[in-house]
Amino acid sequence: MLADDVEFWFPDGDNNTRTKLVGKKAVIDWWKNWKATSGIKSMTMEEATFLGVNVLKATGGIKLTGNIVYSFFSNKVVFASGSTAIRMNFICHFNANKKIDRYVCYYDRSLIIKAMGKDLLQKK
Numbered sequence: 822m823l824a825d826d827v828e829f830w831f832p833d834g835d836n837n838t839r840t841k842l843v844g845k846k847a848v849i850d851w852w853k854n855w856k857a858t859s860g861i862k863s864m865t866m867e868e869a870t871f872l873g874v875n876v877l878k879a880t881g882g883i884k885l886t887g888n889i890v891y892s893f894f895s896n897k898v899v900f901a902s903g904s905t906a907i908r909m910n911f912i913c914h915f916n917a918n919k920k921i922d923r924y925v926c927y928y929d930r931s932l933i934i935k936a937m938g939k940d941l942l943q944k945k
Contacts, residue, residue, distance in 0.1 A: 822920060822921050823848060823921050824845065824918070824921060824922040825844065826845075826922060827843075827844065827845055827848055827921055827923070828841055828842070828843050828922070828923050828924070829842040829847075829851075829926075830924065830926060831930075831942055832928050832929075833930060833942050836882040836883075840942045858941060859937060859941060860900060860901060861898055861899065861937070862901060863898075864896055864897065864898050864899070865897040865899075866896060867894060867906070868894055868895050869894035870893055871890055871891070872890065873888065873889070873890050873891075874888075874889050874890075874891060875887065875888055876889055882925070883912065883923055883925055885914050885923060887914065887916075887917075888915040889913060889915070890912070890913045890915075891910070891911075892910070892911045892912075892913075893908070893910045893911075894909055895907070895908055895909070896908075896909050896928075898932075898933065898936070900936045902936065905932050905933075905936060907928055907929065907933065908929075909926065909927070910926075910928065911924065911926050912924070912925040912927075930942075
């Protein structure tokens, strides 16, 4: 469902400073490597709500019009040392070919960083 030019925006800054993956290959490669580097055993989406919206006027952070799906849910994250639940908000924008070309995440990363003992988005 990803467009070749998809952008995946992490929640580690504002719209100008956050980490972004650009391109289908970059997004897929990052997530393929993620399980091995994160130490997270599993994640489970609970109490999810999905809201489809047709945006007529570009405003706010993603500055796109057209079809988006706004989702909010609790993500139960299980680590070797325990688990936590994190409230998450995601926005997926769909292009004219019904492919996801923007994926924007909003959530507090501090619980994940604390549980992992590292920040996977930290520039080395």
